[in-house]
Amino acid sequence: xxxxxxxxxxxxxNTPAQPRYLxxxxxxxxxxxxxxxxxxxxxxxxxVPATDLKxxxxxxxxxxxxxxxxxxxRSIATLDRLDIESLQAQSxxxxxxxxxxxxxxxxxxxxxxxxxxxxxxxxxxxQTIDGARQSFESGHRPGYFLxxxxxASVEAVRGPVSSLWGSGALGGVVAQRTLRADDFLSDGxxxxxxxxxxxxxxxxxxxxxxxxxxxxxxxxxxxxGYVRDSDDITLGNGEQLDGSAANTRGVLAKLRQSLGExxxxxxxxxGAEFDGAVPSNGTxxxxxxxxxxxxxxxxTHNASLDYRYNPQSDLLDTQVLLYSNRVSMDERRxxxxxxxxxxxxxxxxxxxxxxxxxxxxxxxxxxxYQESFDARRSGRDRPEPPQAETEVWSAxxxxxxxxxxxxxxxxxxxxxxxxxxxxxxxSQRNDNAIxxxxxxxxxxxDALHITLRHDRAFRAPSAEELYSSGTHFCxxxxxxxxxxxxxxxxxxxAANTELxxxxxxxxxxxxxxxxxxxxxxxxxxxxxxxxxxxxPSFRGRPDPGSTSWVNVDAATLRGGEISASYAANNLQLxxxxxxxxxxxxVTGEDLSNIPADTxxxxxxxxxxxxxxxxxxxxxxxxxxxxxxVPELDPDTRFDAYxxxxxxxxxxxxxxxxxxxxxxxxxxGDRFYQRAWDQLPQAGREIIISxxxxx
Numbered sequence: 001x002x003x004x005x006x007x008x009x010x011x012x013x014n015t016p017a018q019p020r021y022l023x024x025x026x027x028x029x030x031x032x033x034x035x036x037x038x039x040x041x042x043x044x045x046x047x048v049p050a051t052d053l054k055x056x057x058x059x060x061x062x063x064x065x066x067x068x069x070x071x072x073x074r075s076i077a078t079l080d081r082l083d084i085e086s087l088q089a090q091s092x093x094x095x096x097x098x099x100x101x102x103x104x105x106x107x108x109x110x111x112x113x114x115x116x117x118x119x120x121x122x123x124x125x126x127q128t129i130d131g132a133r134q135s136f137e138s139g140h141r142p143g144y145f146l147x148x149x150x151x152a153s154v155e156a157v158r159g160p161v162s163s164l165w166g167s168g169a170l171g172g173v174v175a176q177r178t179l180r181a182d183d184f185l186s187d188g189x190x191x192x193x194x195x196x197x198x199x200x201x202x203x204x205x206x207x208x209x210x211x212x213x214x215x216x217x218x219x220x221x222x223x224x225g226y227v228r229d230s231d232d233i234t235l236g237n238g239e240q241l242d243g244s245a246a247n248t249r250g251v252l253a254k255l256r257q258s259l260g261e262x263x264x265x266x267x268x269x270x271g272a273e274f275d276g277a278v279p280s281n282g283t284x285x286x287x288x289x290x291x292x293x294x295x296x297x298x299x300t301h302n303a304s305l306d307y308r309y310n311p312q313s314d315l316l317d318t319q320v321l322l323y324s325n326r327v328s329m330d331e332r333r334x335x336x337x338x339x340x341x342x343x344x345x346x347x348x349x350x351x352x353x354x355x356x357x358x359x360x361x362x363x364x365x366x367x368x369y370q371e372s373f374d375a376r377r378s379g380r381d382r383p384e385p386p387q388a389e390t391e392v393w394s395a396x397x398x399x400x401x402x403x404x405x406x407x408x409x410x411x412x413x414x415x416x417x418x419x420x421x422x423x424x425x426x427s428q429r430n431d432n433a434i435x436x437x438x439x440x441x442x443x444x445x446d447a448l449h450i451t452l453r454h455d456r457a458f459r460a461p462s463a464e465e466l467y468s469s470g471t472h473f474c475x476x477x478x479x480x481x482x483x484x485x486x487x488x489x490x491x492x493x494a495a496n497t498e499l500x501x502x503x504x505x506x507x508x509x510x511x512x513x514x515x516x517x518x519x520x521x522x523x524x525x526x527x528x529x530x531x532x533x534x535x536p537s538f539r540g541r542p543d544p545g546s547t548s549w550v551n552v553d554a555a556t557l558r559g560g561e562i563s564a565s566y567a568a569n570n571l572q573l574x575x576x577x578x579x580x581x582x583x584x585x586v587t588g589e590d591l592s593n594i595p596a597d598t599x600x601x602x603x604x605x606x607x608x609x610x611x612x613x614x615x616x617x618x619x620x621x622x623x624x625x626x627x628x629v630p631e632l633d634p635d636t637r638f639d640a641y642x643x644x645x646x647x648x649x650x651x652x653x654x655x656x657x658x659x660x661x662x663x664x665x666x667x668g669d670r671f672y673q674r675a676w677d678q679l680p681q682a683g684r685e686i687i688i689s690x691x692x693x694x
Contacts, residue, residue, distance in 0.1 A: 061131070062155040062175035064164050065354065065363055065398065073410055073439045073451045075158040075500055075519045075561065077102060081151075081183060086604075086615065086647050088198070088663045088687045089148045092127075092176060096156055098602060098617060100561035101578030103595045105283075107679035108233050109244050111274060112142045112282035117158055118523065119557050119580045119594040120171025124459060124492070126161070127174040130268055131350065132304050132323035133369060135168065137462050138342045138385065140281035141329060145272060145300045146176055149196075149209045149226040150252045153177045158561070159521060160457030160496045162435035163412035166367060166394050167460040170494045170525060178270065180254055181213040181220040184693070190216055198661075198689030202682055203244070205230035207689070218258025225251040236671030236683040243286055243293055246276035262311040267304075274298040277334065284678040290473070294331045301326040317354040323347070338379040345372045364397040373463050377470070381480050384470030386422040388463030393417045406444055410453070412437035418460050422467040422485075429466065429487050433458045451500040461489040465529055465549040472547040475536060484548040489529060492551075496523040513567045520560035524585075527551040553586040557594070570606040575599075581626070589628050596624035596638065596675045611653050617645040624675035641672035657694060663687040 058069040058078050069078055077099035089095045093104035093113040105121045106113040114121050122143070127134045129146055136143045154176055161169040185192050191214040198207040211224035226249065233244040250272035258264050278296050279286045286293055304323040309316065325346040332339050352365030369392050375385035396414035403409055414435045421428035439453035467485045474480040498521040505514040530552050535545015559580035566573045577599050582591030604615035624638035646664040669684040 060155050060175075061177065062128070062157050062161075062173050064352065064365075065361060065400070067361075070449065070502060070504065073408075073441050073449075073453065073500070074161075075498070075517075075521075077156045077158070079154045081153065084148060084151050084154070085661060086613075086649065086663075087148075088647075088661060088689065090200075092144050092146055092148060092151070092154065092174065095148060095151070095154050096174075098574075098576065098600045098619060099156060099578075100563055100576035100598070100600070101158060101559065101580060101595075102156055103598070103674065105593065105674075105677065106142075107283045107677050108235070108241060108682045109278070109282045109679075111246060111248075111276075111278070114142075114144060115156065115174050116593060116595055117156060117172040117174075118521070118559060119582045119591065120523075120525075121593055123168060123462065124170040125172055125174060126165050126168040127176065128165070129176045129270075129302070130178055130304060131175075131306070131319075131321055132302070132325070133165070133346075133348060133367075134325060135346065135371070136327045136344050138329075138344075138373075138375065138464060139383075140283065141342065142282065145298075145327070146178070146270075147226060147228065147248065147250055147272065149207065149228070150178045150224065150250065150270070151176060152179045152183050158519070159498055160455040160494045160523065162416075162433070162457035162494075163414045163437035163455060164396065164398065166392070166396075166414060166416045166435070167418065167433070167458060167491075170457050170459050170492060170523075178252055178254075178268070179211070179222060179224060180256070181215055181222045184211070184213055185215060185220075190214055192694060194691055194693040196689055196691045198687060200230070201686040202684065203230045203233045218264075220256050222252070222254045224253075225249070233682050235680050236666065236669055237680075238683070241679065243276075243278050243282075246274060246278070248272065248274050262309060264308045266306040266308075268302075268306070270300075270302040272300045280331075280333075288335070293334045295334060297330045299326075299328045314356040319350070319352050321350040323349075336379075338382075340375070340377050342375045342385070343373070346370070359402045361400040362398070365395070367394040367396070368392060371463075381471040381474050383468060383472065383483060384424075386463050386467035386469075386485075387424045388420060388422045388467060390418065390420045390460075390463060392419075392460075406442060408441040408443070410437075410439040410441065416458075416460075420460075420463055420466060422463065422487075425467055425469070425485060427467065427485070427487055431460065431491060433460070433491060447504045449500075449502045451498075453498050453500070455494075455496045455498075457494040457496070459492040459529075461491065461529055461549070465489060468549075472533070475544060479536075479542065479544050481533065481536060481544045482546055484546045486548045486550060489549060490527045490551050492529055493526045494523055495526075496521060498522075509568070511569045513565075515565045516563070518560065518562040520558075522556065522558040524554065524556050526554040528553070528555060553584055555582060555584050555591055557582040557591070570608060572602075572604050574602040576601075590626045592629050592632070593676050594624070594626065596621040596640070598622070611651050611656075613649040615647045617647070619643050621674070638673065638675040641670060643670055643672065644668060657692060659691040659693070661687075661689045661691070 060069050060072055060076055063072050079095055084095055090110035091113045093115045096102045101118050103116045104113045105116040115125050117125050123137050157173045161173045165173055193212040196209040207228045209226040213222040228248045231245045232240040234240055253269045256266040275297050279291045280294055281291050284291050302325050307320040309318040327344045329342045348369030350367050355362045371390040373388045394416045398412040401409045416433045419430045435456050437455040439451050441451045443449045466487050468483040469485055471480045471482050500519040503516040529549055532550050533547045535543050537543040561578040564575045579597045580594050582594040598621045600619045602617050606613050620642045623640040644667045648662045650660045665685040673680040
């Protein structure tokens with residue numbers, strides 16, 4: 001198997017070397033020069049003619065080219081503000097529930113839910129917010145912190161994207177964009193806002209959101225905040241899930257200012273707090289011996305400065321993004337008062353430029369970020385997380401090269417140089433990775449596009465995986481299994497080959513539209529990083545054993561998805577199906593976290609005379625019986641289930657400043673559990689909210 005990274009010797013850390021940022025800049029120049037040469041060669045090729053069909057154009061940002069969805073040559077799920085409002089989701093993962101081959105992992109506690117894309121989840125799926133990389137990993141703690149109340153759109157790229165985003169994009173990328181003034185203000189409107197109040201019958205959740213926004217001259221601004229308070233979740237069997245109540249609150253502030261005809265800058269601050277009694281592993285049932293109930297106080301602070309320069313030139317469309325992320329969790333074990341603190345601070349910079357040379361589109365840039373991880377564990381016989389720092393320098397380039405009216409070649413290449421140091425262990429390691437991608441796109445007609453692509457991706461081991469020490473668990477006084485650091489871990493790597501097709505057609509009558517998309521893929525993942533517990537052994541001299549993270553054998557994931565939508569004036573039908581299989585290449589055993597085959601449908605109708613939009617969602621998951629996994633109880637079953645949701649939106653024509661949203665989720669009050677989750681899902685939810693705009 002061809003590996004996508006080239007590890008350097010660990011001794012290189014002590015060898016004089018050129019600064020890594022200079023190497024990254026040199027690589028960026030080389031990549032840009034190569035792309036420009038290819039572009040000049042393609043400049044005389046005829047462009048693909050524009051489509052004559054009057055189709056909805058969706059712009060995606062997760063590809064970093066700000067291209068249309070139909071032109072992206074990747075499998076991408078997109079949700080706009082209307083989609084998010086119609087779901088009234090409690091987490092980012094829930095917004096993607098009805099997208100083929102994408103599911104929510106982690107059980108019913110919204111704060112602990114993560115996105116699973118084609119069988120990969122957690123740190124194998126990268127997330128961004130307003131273009132800034134987001135990452136937090138520590139034990140069983142959550143990693144998604146943006147509340148859906150602040151979401152304007154979500155995009156999920158299925159499949160590896162390391163050629164654009166670097167480490168962590170083995171399974172894909174979840175790109176989130178927060179609200180801005182333009183999402184609400186109409187043409188000519190200079191001041192506005194809204195007040196929203198909502199209630200969820202399942203856990204007596206009350207949500208209040210408010211926003212004030214405006215624009216004048218060359219500036220616009222937004223100030224928004226929310227409060228969400230809830231009791232424990234009620235499951236489909238009528239029982240309550242202990243440790244699922246929470247109080248959350250947050251604020252979003254944005255200011256965008258024009259600095260001249262071609263310059264603009266946007267300042268963003270986002271802060272949130274979580275306070276609740278939750279188990280140490282929020283995805284599993286509480287038990288008194290290993291999954292203790294904690295009182296958690298969590299704070300996140302995010303700030304960014306986004307500068308844009310876009311003169312009247314085909315060669316310059318420049319962005320400079322500076323960002324800072326801080327996550328802090330203070331936890332107190334309720335049974336014995338042990339206090340833990342976990343903190344991650346990240347600062348980063350992205351520099352990129354988009355250019356057009358003839359008919360070719362180019363993107364090249366430099367990414368750099370530094371993560372500082374610090375954790376304190378009180379009491380005896382506890383894990384000892386490292387006091388660690390990770391530094392990354394990267395350079396990347398992407399080119400879209402039309403070869404003829406029907407053919408286009410997309411090329412991408414990224415170089416990452418990363419270093420991790422553990423201050424408490426006086427240890428460090430250096431490594432690097434090269435992530436190429438290539439896609440050949442064929443468009444025999446304006447409505448049909450077929451793409452064959454191949455992507456390489458990687459995920460660098462985290463400081464926790466490299467350097468954890470201390471006690472994992474005890475089986476009696478002085479008889480404790482301990483963590484063993486493993487600074488020689490290789491990066492996880494992936495090689496994904498995919499065939500995609502997209503078809504856009506007019507419907508049977510004027511005003512109708514048919515959209516079809518399908519893809520099949522095979523993702524070969526090597527050097528999976530897994531936590532391995534050795535022992536205990538009681539033969540001869542008793543040995544409590546040890547725990548460490550190691551690279552395990554390669555695996556193969558394969559499958560596909562299909563999506564279809566049909567719009568007929570006021571009626572719209574969406575349909576999707578996703579299927580993934582995963583197995584160990586050596587033992588043939590099944591992989592964990594592979595979701596069940598899932599069908600979904602969404603039927604909505606707009607009653608224009610009554611200003612009401614109504615809809616029905618349907619999701620059916622087949623039985624997941626591919627569970628030949630060593631660590632799983634052989635009696636475990638993940639049964640099939642079917643869930644139906646209803647939703648409606650009403651905006652009275654006589655008072656269009658008011659909007660009423662109603663959702664009835666899990667209409668049949670089903671008691672069900674998603675594959676690989678350790679907890680069942682919430683029972684019936686009736687969610688009603690009222691929004692007053694001004």
